Amino acid sequence: MGDIYSIWLREMIRYIRARSRVVTSLITPLLWLIIFGSGFSSSLSFGGPGGSTNYINFLAPGILGMTVLFTSIFSGMSVMFDKEFGFLKEILVAPVSRTSIVLGKALGGTTQASIQALLILALSTLIGVKISGPLGLAGALGAYSRDDVLHRHGFCRARY
Amino acid sequence: MKAIETKDLVKRFEDVEAVKGINLEIEEGELFGLLGPNGAGKTTTISMLCTIVRPTSGSATIYGHDVRKESDTVRGLIGIVFQDPSLDDNLTGRENLDFHGRLYKVPRGEIAGRINDVLELVELSDKADVIVKKYSGGMKRRLEIARGLLHHPKVLFLDEPTLGLDPQTRRHIWEYIGRLNREKQITMILTTHYMDEADQLCDRIAIVDHGKIVAMDTPDNLKHDVGGDVVIMTVPNGGEQLKAKLEQLEVVKSTQLVDSTLRLSVDKGETAIPVFMDVARQEGIAVPSISLHEPTLEDIFIKYTGREIRAQEAAGGFAGHVPGRR
Numbered sequence: 505m506g507d508i509y510s511i512w513l514r515e516m517i518r519y520i521r522a523r524s525r526v527v528t529s530l531i532t533p534l535l536w537l538i539i540f541g542s543g544f545s546s547s548l549s550f551g552g553p554g555g556s557t558n559y560i561n562f563l564a565p566g567i568l569g570m571t572v573l574f575t576s577i578f579s580g581m582s583v584m585f586d587k588e589f590g591f592l593k594e595i596l597v598a599p600v601s602r603t604s605i606v607l608g609k610a611l612g613g614t615t616q617a618s619i620q621a622l623l624i625l626a627l628s629t630l631i632g633v634k635i636s637g638p639l640g641l642a643g644a645l646g647a648y649s650r651d652d653v654l655h656r657h658g659f660c661r662a663r664y
Numbered sequence: 665m666k667a668i669e670t671k672d673l674v675k676r677f678e679d680v681e682a683v684k685g686i687n688l689e690i691e692e693g694e695l696f697g698l699l700g701p702n703g704a705g706k707t708t709t710i711s712m713l714c715t716i717v718r719p720t721s722g723s724a725t726i727y728g729h730d731v732r733k734e735s736d737t738v739r740g741l742i743g744i745v746f747q748d749p750s751l752d753d754n755l756t757g758r759e760n761l762d763f764h765g766r767l768y769k770v771p772r773g774e775i776a777g778r779i780n781d782v783l784e785l786v787e788l789s790d791k792a793d794v795i796v797k798k799y800s801g802g803m804k805r806r807l808e809i810a811r812g813l814l815h816h817p818k819v820l821f822l823d824e825p826t827l828g829l830d831p832q833t834r835r836h837i838w839e840y841i842g843r844l845n846r847e848k849q850i851t852m853i854l855t856t857h858y859m860d861e862a863d864q865l866c867d868r869i870a871i872v873d874h875g876k877i878v879a880m881d882t883p884d885n886l887k888h889d890v891g892g893d894v895v896i897m898t899v900p901n902g903g904e905q906l907k908a909k910l911e912q913l914e915v916v917k918s919t920q921l922v923d924s925t926l927r928l929s930v931d932k933g934e935t936a937i938p939v940f941m942d943v944a945r946q947e948g949i950a951v952p953s954i955s956l957h958e959p960t961l962e963d964i965f966i967k968y969t970g971r972e973i974r975a976q977e978a979a980g981g982f983a984g985h986v987p988g989r990r
Contacts, residue, residue, distance in 0.1 A: 506766065510763060593746055599737070
């Protein structure tokens with residue numbers, strides 16, 4: 505357990521330090537939302553069982569999913585960087601189970617992606633996206649987290 | 665119980681047999697050196713002992729624990745200072761050490777204290793909270809040594825510990841290594857191509873070539889084996905003649921003539937030189953230069969392998985080539 509925490513902690517320290525990367529990784533999804541969302545919303549309208557809604561409301565979940573996807577991929581790639589720069593040796597040679605290493609990295613990436621997604625979510629409400637209610641929000645976040653861990657797990661596995 | 669024991673350790677990579685049966689017995693508290701050119705198999709042997717590489721056959725145990733079956737236990741007992749950099753450049757020195765301490769289950773209450781101890785040991789206390797990216801090559805090496813010691817391992821593996829460092833730092837690091845070995849009784853395995861380092865530090869040395877140990881003994885015994893001091897004479901003309909004459913002298917143990925360089929192994933070089941010059945003068949053979957040196961491990965290496973150990977060859981490290989610069 506403690507091992508997973510240690511690996512997770514390192515991922516988080518690195519994430520928080522790379523502030524410029526965090527900011528730039530938020531810009532792309534925001535641009536998509538703003539440009540496509542606001543741009544189209546006046547000309548398109550979507551109907552469905554729940555009533556009609558704005559294009560931007562339709563677009564936002566997809567953008568969230570994209571944010572989570574790309575953050576996950578990048579986090580999985582961090583294993584490759586560790587190998588390139590030699591740090592992987594240090595991890596492999598320590599008395600830590602391989603499972604803990606994979607889980608620690610997966611959870612680290614999950615946390616990062618979740619933070620990114622929450623930030624995009626918060627910013628998108630400022631643009632005008634409507635959230636249907638706390639339950640819906642919780643459900644959506646739950647679904648994303650699950651997908652996210654799976655993505656990352658797959659990536660880490662492939663690398664090892 | 666022996667600190668390290670290997671029996672007929674073999675490693676085959678597809679069709680290349682890198683290690684062809686190594687037998688080692690290293691005592692607790694020994695400072696043991698592995699000498700050999702790149703490709704000799706010494707790096708593969710060490711990798712097997714560190715549980716990075718799995719042996720093809722044979723066995724290796726560290727304090728009785730098999731490296732294959734009890735690899736986690738073994739990892740907790742050993743510390744490694746890699747040759748290629750293996751620090752996280754985006755963390756500070758202290759964070760690197762903290763990470764290591766956590767992974768090696770150093771008790772939480774003790775971690776901070778030990779970190780300060782090892783930082784003091786390698787004189788990096790004032791740079792502890794600087795990002796490692798900003799460290800110099802020597803500082804990074806010192807931090808890696810500190811890290812290798814943090815969890816108080818029983819066996820420490822050092823792969824070319826002073827490669828690329830300035831003479832003053834090298835001396836400091838020799839001092840730490842020697843002191844640690846003496847005071848804390850940590851068994852140490854050193855890989856090096858620096859003769860002076862092996863000579864200065866090691867209790868015993870194994871010379872590895874082509875996957876086998878070709879010689880293993882204390883540095884003094886090995887040097888003694890070469891046959892004492894080495895006198896080198898430049899003889900442009902009459903080398904054969906001079907060689908024949910000098911061979912008859914009792915003090916001369918062996919001779920070797922290559923082009924116009926005559927090498928002689930003698931017991932006491934200082935007293936032999938005047939005699940040699942006399943003989944040369946008597947024979948009318950010109951000897952423009954003559955030099956004397958005590959046998960170095962280089963001479964031992966030449967004796968046992970017939971080749972020189974080339975300094976440039978000694979790059980490679982434990983886990984293969986990882987692009988990275990000090």
